[in-house]
Amino acid sequence: MNVDETAPQKGTVTQRAIERIKAMIAEGRLEPGQRLPTERDLAAQLGISRSSMREAIRALTVLGVLEARHGSGIFVTQLEAGDLLETFGVVADLSRGPRLVELLEVRRILESTATALAAARITPDQLAEVEKHLTAMNATEDPEEILAHDLAFHREIAAAAGNDTMAAILEGLSSRTFRARVWRGYQEEGAFTRTRREHAAIHRALVARDPEAARAAAAAHVGEVEEWLRAQIGG
Amino acid sequence: MNVDETAPQKGTVTQRAIERIKAMIAEGRLEPGQRLPTERDLAAQLGISRSSMREAIRALTVLGVLEARHGSGIFVTQLEAGDLLETFGVVADLSRGPRLVELLEVRRILESTATALAAARITPDQLAEVEKHLTAMNATEDPEEILAHDLAFHREIAAAAGNDTMAAILEGLSSRTFRARVWRGYQEEGAFTRTRREHAAIHRALVARDPEAARAAAAAHVGEVEEWLRAQIGG
DNA sequence: GAGACCGTATTGGTCGGACCACCTCGCTGG
DNA sequence: CCAGCGAGGTGGTCCGACCAATACGGTCTC
Incomplete structure (x- = not known):
């Protein structure tokens, strides 16, 4: 037959x-x-x-x-990138220990580059959206809400970078459960203030359309969490 | 029940x-x-x-x-990273047009960083392995063999960077079919010589343990293909 | 005549059972 | 003691039936 x-x-x-x-x-x-x-x-x-x-x-x-x-x-x-890279979140969800640090390192590399690109390409509308989430993030003390706006803040920036594939990967690396797991401990150490300052620095770099400053601010932002997590695992 | x-x-x-x-x-x-x-x-x-x-x-x-x-x-x-990120190759296989450029951009970002890290961390054994593939790559004209050693060349470097997750992602972004599809056209334009020169530059930077030179060489290497592909799609 | 309503055919979702292919491990016999 | 064999267990495949959601057509009503 x-x-x-x-x-x-x-x-x-x-x-x-x-x-x-x-x-x-x-x-x-x-x-x-x-x-x-x-x-x-x-x-x-x-x-x-x-x-x-x-x-x-x-x-x-x-x-x-x-x-x-x-x-x-x-x-x-x-x-589309979003369809195909959705499974990337599964990796983040099932990873632990040293691999979480590796994932954060990848995120740091991609996020810093994406933020730098965004500084050069972001439109006024997109920037307004970013500011909206920044303001909302600072206006509440509810961790859930903060996390949601934090995610949206970075998502908007990634989208403004103009590379959907990169944005989709970053989305997976920041997926809800992944962030919640790592941040629970991190924010309990009173990192709220530092986080807000870092977000403000990223925003300033975007407004100034300064890619290098944006790259540095984003790298430092993710790097902070990375360092903390590395210490957690090491000790 | x-x-x-x-x-x-x-x-x-x-x-x-x-x-x-x-x-x-x-x-x-x-x-x-x-x-x-x-x-x-x-x-x-x-x-x-x-x-x-x-x-x-x-x-x-x-x-x-x-x-x-x-x-x-x-x-x-x-x-392990390799297990979970194997599906990443599927994305590369099913992508075409503009998304291929996006994937190459992601690869350029990650590969340049990985190569920079490798320049600082690579061991003599690993470096010897890299050299083996470089030599073998230059010793043949068979495209299949060149591609195989090319892949191994970059794989060794990625491994030397010390981040298994990043290496696994790069592996997916360089998967056989993906490379074969893009490189077929690229190499037909007589890019062999240029490719060899670029590989030599990467190797020199590794030997010199110069991360910045390594980053630049790797970014240029991937960027060449990226530019070519961008032109192909645009026209 | 237009639109809401309803019934039926189509299609994916679930189930249960049967049999096959392959691997494991203990038994057997040398 | 060990090589060989055989039974039981496990995943792989197939079949047939029925359920549930959807799409489409006709019918009825206004």
Whole structure:
């Protein structure tokens, strides 16, 4: 029935199905947003059971490549940075000990560069948005709210840097649980004041459109947490 | 039967199972390398069918969190950077157009920093390994072989930087298919000579243990490709 | 004629069971 | 003591059925 030449057995049937679909997208035979055949049809086309095909679809779903809508069908995502790099947050959530420091180091490198780029490129609208979160952050004592505005503050800056991929990675590195875990201890040491001062410094650099100052301020900001965490683990 | 308080319906049953297992690992109830109960037992514990549980396991498998060994059982991976960031290569494989440039920009930022760190930290053994690949790269005209040694060259340097997470990300950004796709065109324009010169410059900076020179050389190296790709897309 | 309503077909989601392929480990026999 | 074998356990695959959400068409009402 199946005359495919490229079908020697390598790995599991499901794994092959995953590769097949991935290849279809990579080759452009499946465009972003396009709808796929039904699970039943896809399974029939590849000559496998619906169960195996469902596992393949589920795998590509968690990778952010496909999106299944109950009752409607299966669709290729827009394949935007946000879709594909969502899994990056999983890494942050499951990391601990020394790897948390490594992740913060990566974040420091990317965030400082992103902030520098933002200083040169940020628009007035975006800057106003940044200021909004800065003000809100300083107007409350509720840790939850502070954290939310802190996240949004950096998210806006990352977006202003103009590199969606970088912004998506930074989003993963600052994901809610990751930040909450590290910051719980950090902020308990009365780091609120220092954090606010650092945020203010970043904001000043953005207003001044000074990339080097922005880079330094952002690096110092993340570096503070990094140093603290390093000490926590070391001792 | 099930007296779980944390079991309101959110999302699909499979999705909930994924979260449950992820939570177990995040909370430390499942250690790296540890074996999980059988699929049948796990399904029974969460009160779902084996099919749904298999989808959940498959999802966590592709994320690099779990590893299923036919006939043996399901195990938690070592949760090392390499395991979890393997999926990063998928992003690179499925990206095209402008996003490729963005990915190269991220790579340039990280690779230049990693190379700078390596200049300060690289050991004689590691340096010898780097030189081995540099020599081999210059001793052949076979594109396949050049690419392989090119990859190994940068991989060694990234490893010498001492941040496994960064190395894993760079590995994903330099994955075979990604490089092959971009470099095919780039090298066809006779970029061999320039590439060799750039690699030599990076090597010299490492030998001299000069981080700033290393950073500049690496940034220029990746930047060359980045510029070329930008031009390709723009026109 | 336009719009709200409803029923049916389609499609993903879940379930249970059956069988196969592979690995492990203890038993057996030399 | 060890090599070989065999049974049991485990993941891999398949099938068929049913549930639940959606999309679409026709019908009814105003």
